[in-house]
Amino acid sequence: MAGAYDFKAVEKKWRERWNARDLFRVGEDSAKTKRYILEMFPYPSGDLHMGHVRNYTIGDVVARFNTARGFNVLHPIGYDAFGMPAENAAIARGVHPADWTNKNIKTMHEQLKLLGISYDWGREMITAEPEYYRWNQWIFLKFYERGLVYRKEASVNWCPACETVLANEQVEAGVCWRCGSDVEKRQLEQWFFKITDYAERLLNDLDLLEGWPERVRTMQRNWIGRSEGAYVDFAIAGTTEKIKVFTTRADTLFGATFFLLAPEHPLVDELVAGTGREAEVAAFREEVSKETEIDRTSVEIEKKGVFTGRYVVNPVNGEELPIWLADYVLMEYGTGAVMAVPAHDQRDFEFARRYGIPIEVVIQPEGEEFKAEEMAEAYVGDGRMVNSGRFDGLWKDEGARAVTGWLKERGEGDFAITYRLRDWLISRQRYWGTPIPMLYCEHCGVVPVPEDELPVVLPKNVKITQMGGSPLKQVSDFVNTSCPKCGGRARRETDTMDTFVDSSWYYLRFTNPKNDRQVFNSEKVSYWSPVDQYIGGIEHAILHLLYSRFFTKVFYDMGLVKVVEPFTNLLTQGMVIKDGAKMSKSKGNIVDPMDIINRYGADTARLFILFASPPEKELEWSDRGVEGSFRFLNRVWRLVEENATAIRRPEREMGDADNALLRLAHQTVKKVGEDIDSFGLNTSISAIMELVNGMRDYNEARGDQANPAVVKEVTERLILLLAPFAPFISEELWETVGNKESVYHVSWPSYDPEIAKAPEITLVVQVNGKVRDRISVPADISEENMRETALASETVRRYTDGKKIVKVFTVPGRLVNVVVR
RNA sequence: GCCGAAGUGGCGGAAUGGGUAUACGCGCUGGUCUCAAAAACCAGUGGGGGCGACCCCAUGCCGGUUCAAAUCCGGCCUUCGGCACCA
Numbered sequence: 001m002a003g004a005y006d007f008k009a010v011e012k013k014w015r016e017r018w019n020a021r022d023l024f025r026v027g028e029d030s031a032k033t034k035r036y037i038l039e040m041f042p043y044p045s046g047d048l049h050m051g052h053v054r055n056y057t058i059g060d061v062v063a064r065f066n067t068a069r070g071f072n073v074l075h076p077i078g079y080d081a082f083g084m085p086a087e088n089a090a091i092a093r094g095v096h097p098a099d100w101t102n103k104n105i106k107t108m109h110e111q112l113k114l115l116g117i118s119y120d121w122g123r124e125m126i127t128a129e130p131e132y133y134r135w136n137q138w139i140f141l142k143f144y145e146r147g148l149v150y151r152k153e154a155s156v157n158w159c160p161a162c163e164t165v166l167a168n169e170q171v172e173a174g175v176c177w178r179c180g181s182d183v184e185k186r187q188l189e190q191w192f193f194k195i196t197d198y199a200e201r202l203l204n205d206l207d208l209l210e211g212w213p214e215r216v217r218t219m220q221r222n223w224i225g226r227s228e229g230a231y232v233d234f235a236i237a238g239t240t241e242k243i244k245v246f247t248t249r250a251d252t253l254f255g256a257t258f259f260l261l262a263p264e265h266p267l268v269d270e271l272v273a274g275t276g277r278e279a280e281v282a283a284f285r286e287e288v289s290k291e292t293e294i295d296r297t298s299v300e301i302e303k304k305g306v307f308t309g310r311y312v313v314n315p316v317n318g319e320e321l322p323i324w325l326a327d328y329v330l331m332e333y334g335t336g337a338v339m340a341v342p343a344h345d346q347r348d349f350e351f352a353r354r355y356g357i358p359i360e361v362v363i364q365p366e367g368e369e370f371k372a373e374e375m376a377e378a379y380v381g382d383g384r385m386v387n388s389g390r391f392d393g394l395w396k397d398e399g400a401r402a403v404t405g406w407l408k409e410r411g412e413g414d415f416a417i418t419y420r421l422r423d424w425l426i427s428r429q430r431y432w433g434t435p436i437p438m439l440y441c442e443h444c445g446v447v448p449v450p451e452d453e454l455p456v457v458l459p460k461n462v463k464i465t466q467m468g469g470s471p472l473k474q475v476s477d478f479v480n481t482s483c484p485k486c487g488g489r490a491r492r493e494t495d496t497m498d499t500f501v502d503s504s505w506y507y508l509r510f511t512n513p514k515n516d517r518q519v520f521n522s523e524k525v526s527y528w529s530p531v532d533q534y535i536g537g538i539e540h541a542i543l544h545l546l547y548s549r550f551f552t553k554v555f556y557d558m559g560l561v562k563v564v565e566p567f568t569n570l571l572t573q574g575m576v577i578k579d580g581a582k583m584s585k586s587k588g589n590i591v592d593p594m595d596i597i598n599r600y601g602a603d604t605a606r607l608f609i610l611f612a613s614p615p616e617k618e619l620e621w622s623d624r625g626v627e628g629s630f631r632f633l634n635r636v637w638r639l640v641e642e643n644a645t646a647i648r649r650p651e652r653e654m655g656d657a658d659n660a661l662l663r664l665a666h667q668t669v670k671k672v673g674e675d676i677d678s679f680g681l682n683t684s685i686s687a688i689m690e691l692v693n694g695m696r697d698y699n700e701a702r703g704d705q706a707n708p709a710v711v712k713e714v715t716e717r718l719i720l721l722l723a724p725f726a727p728f729i730s731e732e733l734w735e736t737v738g739n740k741e742s743v744y745h746v747s748w749p750s751y752d753p754e755i756a757k758a759p760e761i762t763l764v765v766q767v768n769g770k771v772r773d774r775i776s777v778p779a780d781i782s783e784e785n786m787r788e789t790a791l792a793s794e795t796v797r798r799y800t801d802g803k804k805i806v807k808v809f810t811v812p813g814r815l816v817n818v819v820v821r
Numbered sequence: 822g823c824c825g826a827a828g829u830g831g832c833g834g835a836a837u838g839g840g841u842a843u844a845c846g847c848g849c850u851g852g853u854c855u856c857a858a859a860a861a862c863c864a865g866u867g868g869g870g871g872c873g874a875c876c877c878c879a880u881g882c883c884g885g886u887u888c889a890a891a892u893c894c895g896g897c898c899u900u901c902g903g904c905a906c907c908a
Contacts, residue, residue, distance in 0.1 A: 173905075215825060219903060222824070227907075247908060260908090303906075333907045340908085347906055420907050541903080611846070612833060618901090620833060624847050631861095632846085638861090683835070686845035693845090700862095764841045769889040771841060795875090809888055815840050819888045 005637035007601030011728040015113060023744055024075065024118040028527045032072035036528050037063040038507055038567075040536030040544070041078045044104035045085055048111040050576040050583060050609075050621070051537065053593045057606045058573060058615050058681065059535045060117045064724035065676045067118070068748035074528050075118055076510040078125035079105050082133070082433045082499045084162055084178060090432075090464045097432040098460065101128055111594065115602045116727050118744070123513045127502040133434040134455030135509065135519045136501055139551075140437055141448050142558065148194045151446065155264050155331055156425055158186040163469075164429045165190060167498060168332075168422045169223070169543050177543070185289065187264075191436060191495065193424040195550050199224055201564075202421075202549055211569030213616075216541045223542050225420025230404040232339065232413040234259060234312035236271070237320050243267065243312060246334030246418050250407070251399035252341040254388035255362035257352065259312045259321040260305070260338040262331035263288040268308070271323065275309030281325065288327050303328050303351045314339075315412040316403065317389065326351060334418050342378065343370070349378035362387050363396060424547065426498040431462055431471035433496030441483035441490040450484050456492070470494040503544055504551040507531050507566060519560065526562055534567040535615075541572070571615060571679060578621040591621055603726035604630040610725055611685040632689060633729055636722065639695055640733045643715045646699075646706045647737065657702060658710045664694045665714040666756035669749050672721050681725075688721050712737070717749045765790040766817040767799040783810045790816035 018024070028034075039059035042052055056077075063075040079101075086097035093100075105126060112119065125132055143149045157166040161181040165188060170177045195202075203224045206217045229248035236243060243261075247253075261268060263285045272281045284306040305326035312321050321339075328347055329338050342352035342359040352359050359372040365383035385391045385399045394402055407413030427436065435456045437449035449456055459478045462471050472478055472494035483490040505519075511528040512521040530552075545567070552566040575582055578589040596605045608629040613619040668691040675684035695714060699706060715737055723730035723743045734743040758779055763786060765773040773795040777786070787808050790796060796818060803820040810816050 172903095215903085218825065222904060225907065229908085245908080249908080301906095328906045328908090330907065338908050345908070347908080350906095418907080538902080614834085617827095617834090622833065622847070625833065628846055634861090682833095683845080686835075689845055696862095762841070766840085766889070769840095769887090774841065807888065809840090811840055815889090817840075817888055 005634050005729070007603065007633075007729070010732045011114075011116070011601055011603070014728045014731045015116065017731075017742070018116075018744075019113075021742075022122070023742060024120050025122055026072060026074055026120050028524060029072045030527075032070070034074065034528055035063075035066045035071040035533070036074045036507075036531045037066065037533045038074075038076070038510070038531045038535070040534070040540065041080050041503070041506060042108060043083055043085070044079045044081055044101055044108055046104050046107065048108055048115075048593055050591060050593055052108075053115060053605060054576055054609050054615075054619060055535060055537070055573055056112065056115060056117045057609055058571070058679075059533075060115075060606075060727075061610065061676065061681060061724045062533055062535075063118050064727065064744070065673075065748065067744070068720070068724065068746065070747060074510070075120060076123040076125075076513075077112065077117070077119040077121075078123075078506060078510070078513075079108070079127065080499065080503050080506075081105065081126045081128035082496075082502055084430065084432070087430060087432045087464055096460070097464070098128065101432075114594075114597055115606065118727070123510055125506065125509065125513045127499075127506065128432070130455040130457050131514075131516065132509070133458075133502070135505075136434040136497060137437040137449070137454050137456060138451065138519055139501075139505065140497070141451060141454075143193060143554065144448055146554070146558070148197065148554065149191060150194065150423075151189060151191050153187060153189040154425075155185050156188050156190055158184045158188075160184060162430075165425055165427060167425045167500070169424075169546065170498075170500075185291075190425050190427040191438075191493075193426055193550075195424045195547075196419060196421055198550050198553050199226070199419040199421050200417075201553055202546065205549070205553075205565055208565055209567075209570070212567075213570065213572055216538070216545065216570060216572060219541045220546055223421065223546065227418050227420075229416055229418070230400070230407070230413050231335070231416045232404075232407060233315060234321075234337075234339065235315070236323075237311035237313055243337050244335045245337045245339050246416060247339055249341065249344060249400060250403040250413075251385055251388075251391075251394070251396050252344045252362050253314065253316045253339065253403055254385075254391070255341040255343050255360045256314055256319075256321055256339040257342060257358045257360055258340045258348075259323045260326045260329045260340050260348075260351075261308070261323060262329040262336040263325045263327060264331040265325070265336045268325065271310045272308050277307065277309040281306055281308060284325060291327070303347060303354065305351060305355065307355075315407060315410075322357075324351075324355075332422055333420065343372060343375065344378050344380055346378040346380065349375070360387065424498075424550075426501060427495040428498055429470045430496055431458075431464055433499055434458070434501065435472065435478075436493040436495055436497055438493040439481060439483060439490040440493070441486060441488055443488050444483055444485045444490075447483055447485055447490065453484070458496075470496070472496070500544060500547050504547040505555070507534075507548070508552075508555070508561065522560070525560070529561055530563045530565060531567045533569045533571065535571045535573060537575075538572040545570070573615050574613065574618040576609075576619045576621060580620070583621070591623075596626060600626060600630045601633075601728070603633055603729045607633065607685065607726050610681045612682070614682050615679050632692070633726060635696070636692055636718070637729065637733070639692060639699070640715055640719065640736055642699060643695075643711050644736050644738070647708050647712045647715070649704075649706070649708045651709060652705070652707050654707060654710070657698060658707045661694060661698045661714055662710055662755055663758065664691060665717045666751040669717060669721065669751040670753075670756055673748065673751075676724070684721075685725060688718070688725075691718055691721070719743065720746060720749045761813055763789060764815040765793055765796055766815065767796060768819060769817060772796055772799060779813065781813075783812055786810050786812075786816050790818060 037059055039055050063073050067073045081101050086101045089095055089100045090097045157171045159166050159176040159181055161179045171183050176183055203226055227248050230250045231244050231246055233242040233244055272278050305324045308323045310323045312323055314321055340348040342348040343361045344363055361370045361372050363383040364386050370379055382396050385394045391399055391402055404415055435458055437456045439447045441447050459475050462475055464471050479491045481490050481492055508520050508525055512524040515521055548566050555561045556564050581587055583590045608626045612625050668687050671687045672684040719730050719733045731743050760776050761779045763775045763777045764771055773793045775789055787810055800820050806821050807819045
């Protein structure tokens with residue numbers, strides 16, 4: 001295709017050829033080493049945005065590069081197609097969520113093809129199709145069999161805007177992760193996955209994930225929040241009944257002056273009955289229940305509570321402690337009950353001061369003596385135990401162990417570990433999700449749907465309103481069924497699954513997406529898993545990545561997979577921003593990828609996005625920068641056209657300029673390969689640009705005298721290096737220089753270290769650490785020669801004459817530093 | 822408040838097992854071509870000084886270690902993320 005760079009024609013031509021040949025299809029091949037490259041699949045919200053383009057382009061470079069290097073590369077794509085936006089669209093515009101979703105998928109599929117991403121299109125999956133979500137249901141049943149699914153009534157997070165419950169991970173700083181509404185608390189009976197059973201393994205195995213950013217590992221570690229401490233039993237005064245608390249500070253047990261229960265604690269009614277404080281306590285509980293998560297967990301808000309009229313007995317000294325309810329005690333953590341030690345816990349301190357409860361110091365640091373009445377805040381540091389009977393004198397940590405051990409002997413406590421991680425609430429009171437495969441039989445109670453009756457198909461004829469409650473409840477055909485056990489009347493569960501369930505295992509399904517007999521084929525999943533390189537946004541640092549790790553571990557225990565971690569290496573890409581802010585409709589700073597593709601082509605869009613910033617960092621959008629990338633591709637185009645002519649000229653002997661260009665080409669091959677491996681995609685492109693600059697200088701200097709063999713070799717190398725970044729133009733140019741085969745199947749070029757080696761280096765000469773001269777010397781110069789050359793330099797002499805040379809430092813092949821006095 | 826990351830030209834960014842600071846690109850200035858413009862190409866471009874070969878200063882700020890610091894250490898400042906009553 002001679003003439004100007006017509007990106008539209010070029011990209012269309014190769015897109016059609018790739019499609020026709022199904023170029024990117026892969027299968028298992030035991031003769032090759034596999035590489036599984038995966039980008040987080042998109043939610044089909046409409047059009048591809050710049051963040052998607054960045055994500056998929058980065059992945060595509062890695063995939064194409066690894067293919068060129070001879071690996072068998074799995075690089076699939078699918079659509080995370082269940083979710084709220086589809087339902088919102090249905091409510092707003094009366095479209096069926098399925099139709100809305102499918103239309104969006106179609107658009108995004110086309111756009112991904114326009115971008116030229118090398119996906120194995122035969123593996124495309126849509127999680128909203130029964131062929132996929134039936135396996136969600138199957139997994140749910142298997143988890144149920146293993147005791148990892150349970151149903152319980154609990155105080156749960158409720159998003160009033162989404163009209164559904166949320167998992168703990170999905171509440172960010174008290175607001176809904178998706179819509180930003182203040183989350184409320186509700187008492188509801190819901191389905192949970194018992195992720196806490198895996199807390200210890202999820203925590204420990206973070207150490208295996210050396211290919212993950214430390215930041216993400218830390219976030220997960222904090223989220224799991226392991227605490228070592230003790231359970232201690234407190235008897236309710238005047239009864240034999242006991243309440244268990246969890247504490248990490250058993251050393252302060254002698255300093256407990258009151259006792260706290262969460263307002264939701266189930267024992268409250270029973271305790272308060274007959275104390276005459278019923279009304280006051282009930283009013284307090286009512287007040288707390290109305291608070292949003294934000295109010296309740298804000299540190300600034302003053303702690304409040306109410307006395308129950310009852311007491312517990314401190315097991316270490318028999319003292320009676322008043323039982324209060326306090327809003328800062330959470331039912332979901334530990335046991336929902338706390339011993340309060342105001343001298344050594346800031347929250348208890350504030351509470352005690354507010355309600356006039358005594359404060360007693362039981363830990364004293366060396367060289368200081370705290371007096372309860374003088375303290376302005378709790379003392380939480382180290383020190384020795386005081387006022388603690390036989391334990392006096394022990395340091396904080398040994399004291400905690402000693403007290404716990406002593407309680408354990410007496411049967412009043414034990415060592416314990418708790419986690420901040422809560423079980424994963426997966427029920428959603430929404431329509432557009434996977435139906436939970438459970439039945440409620442009038443006689444048998446809760447009954448799982450038998451495996452051979454899957455899938456429980458999501459009915460299409462549903463009225464979706466914003467009225468709240470599961471829309472499926474209204475579909476009597478769906479709800480009313482018979483019990484598989486007794487044949488009697490039963491009704492189906494009408495809640496659907498959290499859509500994070502869908503994305504917790506899709507990467508394994510890609511190894512065998514069309515399998516209608518098994519969730520995955522064991523050979524295929526063994527061949528491809530784990531994912532070698534996973535790429536996506538940091539916003540999933542906890543949510544999706546933690547859930548996926550949990551699923552993989554359960555699958556491992558089930559014998560379904562042989563790996564304990566799903567993603568060996570993780571790259572968290574940075575956001576695309578414009579004018580310093582995240583692109584968003586409300587700010588009006590959105591750049592539509594399709595505009596860029598229409599104006600400059602996909603290759604330019606890809607190149608700019610990769611060149612403007614390293615993948616993990618934010619990318620500041622720049623229209624000028626895009627033009628620069630487009631100019632570069634035009635330069636490459638003209639250069640290759642020019643060289644295609646030069647290649648046909650008669651042979652000639654190698655000269656210095658030829659060797660120099662060849663050297664540059666080999667150096668560039670080395671650098672580009674190394675940089676892609678370490679995700680220095682911006683620097684690999686700059687290296688390619690330098691090669692192009694070198695080639696241009698060569699052509700200008702040599703004119704008709706150019707060496708055809710050198711030109712051919714260097715031009716071909718250039719095209720091969722460019723191919724992962726700008727695949728369309730590379731295909732075309734590859735053809736221009738006379739090749740028939742698709743560049744996709746051509747091996748990555750090798751480099752010869754001998755050719756890449758420079759015959760001369762620049763010797764930097766410093767005097768007292770300041771650069772004074774730069775001298776070109778042979779690369780293999782000895783240290784002795786370096787020293788001599790440096791001292792002989794005229795510039796250097798000006799600084800050394802009349803001075804005493806104290807010492808001369810040499811760095812082989814680089815630098816000499818002369819120290820004078 | 823706690824944890825983490827990052828501060829380099831006018832801008833995006835290079836260079837960290839200490840050793841040529843500012844690669845590559847954008848922008849800007851001048852030039853070639855043109856009736857003119859665009860495109861393309863060529864040259865220049867951290868700041869300051871000198872007629873000059875050159876010199877001084879500069880990687881958020883202040884100190885330190887070293888022959889040598891963007892890079893290591895200590896202390897600040899700023900920005901951005903995450904967590905946020907977890908007993």
